[in-house]
Amino acid sequence: MSLTDDMKAGLQAPICLTWELTYAxxxxxxxxxxxxxxxxxxxxxTAEAEAVIxxxxxxxxxxxxxxxxxxxxxxxxxxxxxxxxxxxVGVKFSTNxxxxxARVARELAGADxxxxxxxxxxxxxxxxxxxxxxxxxxxALAAMDHLAEADFGEFKISVVMTRHNVGQLDQxxxxxxxxxxQLRLTRFRPSGRGAATWHELHPSDQQQRRLYHWLLDRPDxxxxxxxxxxxALGEALPGLNLCGAGxxxxxxxxxxxxxxxxxxxxxxxxxxxxxxxxxxxxxxxSSKLFAGLREPQSAGACASCGEFDACQGGCMxxxxxxxxxxxxxxxxxxxxxxxELVAAAAGAPRPLAGxxxxxxxxxxxxxxx
Amino acid sequence: xxxxxxxxxxxxxxxxxxxxPFGALAYHYGNRRLNFLRAHDLVAVIESLAEHDTxxxxxxxxxxxxxxxxTFEKALxxxxxxxxxxxx
Numbered sequence: 001m002s003l004t005d006d007m008k009a010g011l012q013a014p015i016c017l018t019w020e021l022t023y024a025x026x027x028x029x030x031x032x033x034x035x036x037x038x039x040x041x042x043x044x045x046t047a048e049a050e051a052v053i054x055x056x057x058x059x060x061x062x063x064x065x066x067x068x069x070x071x072x073x074x075x076x077x078x079x080x081x082x083x084x085x086x087x088x089v090g091v092k093f094s095t096n097x098x099x100x101x102a103r104v105a106r107e108l109a110g111a112d113x114x115x116x117x118x119x120x121x122x123x124x125x126x127x128x129x130x131x132x133x134x135x136x137x138x139x140a141l142a143a144m145d146h147l148a149e150a151d152f153g154e155f156k157i158s159v160v161m162t163r164h165n166v167g168q169l170d171q172x173x174x175x176x177x178x179x180x181x182q183l184r185l186t187r188f189r190p191s192g193r194g195a196a197t198w199h200e201l202h203p204s205d206q207q208q209r210r211l212y213h214w215l216l217d218r219p220d221x222x223x224x225x226x227x228x229x230x231x232a233l234g235e236a237l238p239g240l241n242l243c244g245a246g247x248x249x250x251x252x253x254x255x256x257x258x259x260x261x262x263x264x265x266x267x268x269x270x271x272x273x274x275x276x277x278x279x280x281x282x283x284x285x286s287s288k289l290f291a292g293l294r295e296p297q298s299a300g301a302c303a304s305c306g307e308f309d310a311c312q313g314g315c316m317x318x319x320x321x322x323x324x325x326x327x328x329x330x331x332x333x334x335x336x337x338x339x340e341l342v343a344a345a346a347g348a349p350r351p352l353a354g355x356x357x358x359x360x361x362x363x364x365x366x367x368x369x
Numbered sequence: 370x371x372x373x374x375x376x377x378x379x380x381x382x383x384x385x386x387x388x389x390p391f392g393a394l395a396y397h398y399g400n401r402r403l404n405f406l407r408a409h410d411l412v413a414v415i416e417s418l419a420e421h422d423t424x425x426x427x428x429x430x431x432x433x434x435x436x437x438x439x440t441f442e443k444a445l446x447x448x449x450x451x452x453x454x455x456x457x
Contacts, residue, residue, distance in 0.1 A: 003405055006391045013387065015394070015403065060387040062396040062403075088385070090398065113398065 004241070007248050010294035013059040013284060015248045016224070018262045021049070021077065022069040022254050023357035027096050029121070029132045031160060031194040031201065033263055034253070036069040037359035043254040046076045048275070052252065053084050055280050063090035063113070067262075069254065069357075072099035078107075085113045094119060094158060096136060097143025105143075105150035117156040117184065118143055123171035127164050131201070144179050156222070158184045163200070166207040169214050173221070184222040185215070190321040190331070191263040192353050198322070199346075208332060209233060225249070229314035229330045232307035242312050246271065246293035250284065255355075258283045260293060263317035265354045300327025307335065314338075323350045370456065372446035374428075377457045379419035384453050386412065397453055404453060411441060418454070 024039035025032070044052065056064065064084065071077055072095055084091050092115035100108075100116075108114060120140045122128030128137040147155050157176050159165065165172075176183040190198035203211065212230040215221060215237050225240035240248070245261035252258055256274040259265055271290050272283035284290065302308045314330020322331040322338075323345025329337035380386070386406070387394040393412045395404040406412050414431050421427040424445060428438055448454045 001391070003407065006389075006405070006407065009390070011394070012389055060385060060394075060396075062385065062387075062398070063401070088398070090401065115401075 007240075007244065008242060008294065008296075010247045010290065013056070013061050013281075014250050016065065016244065017056065017061050017250060017252070018065045018067060019052070019252045020067050020069060020254050020262075021071040021080070022074045023355075024073045025068060025070040025096075026073065026098055027070065027133050027136055028359060028361075029193070030197045031121075031131060031162075031188060031192075032358075033189060033191040033194055034069065034265055035192040035353055035356040035358050038357045039069075039073075040255055040355070040357060044256050044274070046079065048256070049076070049080055050083055052256075052274050052280060053080070053087050053089055055274075057087040057089050059281055059284075061089060063092060066091055066093040068094075070096055070098065081111070081114060085111065091115065092117060092156075095143070096132070097140040100143035100146050102146050102149065105146035105152060108147070109150040109152040115156065116147065116152070117158045118147075119158045119160075121160050121162060122165050123168035123175060127168065130164065131160075131162065144181070148179055154180060154182055156182045156184045158186065160186050160188050161203055161207075161211060162188055163203050163207065166203050166211055169211070173218070182220075182222060184224070185211075185226065186224065187226040187315070187318075189263040189315065189317050191317055192265065193358065195321050195350070195353060202332065205332075205334070205336070208334065212237070229311045229318075229332060230334060232311040232334045236310065241310075243314075243316050245269075245316055246290040250290075252280065258287075260289065261317060263315070264320060266320070266351055267354060268320070268351070270354070298327050300325065302327070302329055302337070305329075305335065305337065320351060321353070323348055370449075372442070372449045373456075374424045374442055376424070377418075377422050378424060378445070378449060378454045379457050380415060381453055381455050386416070388412075395448070395453055397451070400452060402451055402453075404448065404451070406444075411444060414441065415445070415448070415454070419457075 022039055022043055023036045025036040028037055071093055081091050090113035094117045097118045118140050120128050121131040125137040159172055172183055188202050212233050219238045223239050225244050227237055228241040231241055249261050251262040258271045260269040271287035274280045299308050302313045318331050319326055322342050324341045328341055331338040331342045383398045385396050392406040392408050395406055410431055414427050417427050
């Protein structure tokens with residue numbers, strides 16, 4: 001058995017647990033994978049959130065990736081961070097930076113086991129704000145300035161790769177270098193509001209190849225399990241080269257629903273809820289959905305492709321939300337096998353993301369009046 | 370510092386071991402690194418290190434066959450290099 005085989009069979013607890021604390025967000029990014037905007041009245045209470053932390057401490061989940069929505073909007077956010085760290089669960093949280101002022105930055109600089117990830121999706125305001133909304137670039141940079149002034153140390157700058165920002169890779173690296181930050185690049189998935197904008201914003205084939213070679217030259221740039229579908233271009237990129245959904249990865253959403261990964265907020269990939277009897281542990285260890293994902297997967301339509309061992313058929317979420325069968329090729333398959341299927345599915349009804357918490361857009365508002 | 374099988378080592382206090390079907394996951398709260406320990410007897414040796422004056426004696430007590438000791442030594446040396454094990 002290889003390490004990859006061990007991971008495919010599932011672990012006793014996730015390695016990478018993402019926990020979205022709230023659907024509330026002050027931004028309306030066009031690619032938001034959780035379609036966030038408005039708070040959900042059923043969101044976990046402080047006591048329920050503490051119980052989740054107690055439980056994942058017992059399961060020895062060593063750290064949690066907190067996101068949203070904009071997690072810092074929750075009034076108990078700072079309390080939950082402290083509670084988590086006090087219970088041996090380290091925290092990395094993603095933020096748009098709007099709440100990171102000078103005082104907060106100083107407090108964060110004094111905290112142990114807290115890691116911060118600031119999201120930008122362009123190396124300049126025009127490119128970033130096109131995706132994340134007007135003023136969001138300036139906000140993110142102000143937060144970075146505060147962290148640098150407070151001597152926080154190495155934070156992370158997180159970028160979703162789009163057609164408009166792949167050309168700015170070197171600028172992102174320079175920006176990270178300037179702040180003494182670590183650059184993290186992730187893949188644009190057609191999830192949440194991203195389903196509607198993916199066709200316009202996902203990188204072209206040529207851009208994917210450029211990104212692959214750029215990453216090969218920079219093993220210090222973090223990518224998680226984002227780009228394993230690019231391994232079919234040659235040697236594997238550093239990081240986890242398999243779909244970790246339900247095996248080493250999962251997502252807990254703000255109302256406590258447990259999904260196989262952060263990119264599949266859809267009933268088909270919902271394994272249970274932390275409020276159910278047996279809690280998160282039972283969902284992780286005994287849910288039918290996760291047991292199925294830990295079974296050997298069929299290579300399906302990709303069985304005859306020589307690259308299957310390298311790319312593993314690509315990303316489950318990317319296939320699902322572009323209407324490709326789960327045992328089919330990735331929509332961004334580097335050999336182009338996904339293209340026809342994406343085109344064929346374009347006219348057919350595609351699965352829609354689960355709960356949509358987007359704020360009503362001004363256009364819709366006018367329409368209803 | 371090179372790893373020395375005739376010295377005493379122990380697991381760093383900031384490292385937690387999580388049992389897994391293949392052995393254990395080791396997590397270092399200080400440097401936030403994760404290590405996969407992919408043999409149950411390797412985990413047993415690591416857990417017993419503190420009780421022994423030398424790594425060799427921990428190998429003997431756990432009945433680690435001579436043919437596997439080179440592999441184990443390499444794994445322990447790598448753990449010591451990343452601060453998961455500390456010399457005592």
